[in-house]
Amino acid sequence: MTFKDSLKLLKDLAIREHLTVDDPFYSCPLSSDGPYYDDLEPECNCGATKHNAEVEKMFIETLLAFEDEIENIHFEYLNDL
Numbered sequence: 001m002t003f004k005d006s007l008k009l010l011k012d013l014a015i016r017e018h019l020t021v022d023d024p025f026y027s028c029p030l031s032s033d034g035p036y037y038d039d040l041e042p043e044c045n046c047g048a049t050k051h052n053a054e055v056e057k058m059f060i061e062t063l064l065a066f067e068d069e070i071e072n073i074h075f076e077y078l079n080d081l
């Protein structure tokens with residue numbers, strides 16, 4: 001498994017579903033089982049949207065940092081030739 005594959009797996013494991021409980025009234029409005037608001041733009045109230053945005057941000061930042069690291073190693077190798 002490559003670094004990118006491992007990182008992608010970690011990202012997928014870190015992604016949260018919106019809260020769903022037995023009584024749909026108390027589920028997150030963005031969950032598949034959430035309450036239906038006819039006149040409102042539904043917003044996440046369980047924290048999953050914010051959490052998942054942080055996970056996506058960390059995934060991209062870590063991937064970019066890794067690619068910079070690989071590039072530096074490549075240049076160091078070329079300098080040694």
Ligand SMILES: [Zn+2]
Binds near residue numbers: 028
């Ligand atoms: Zn939510």
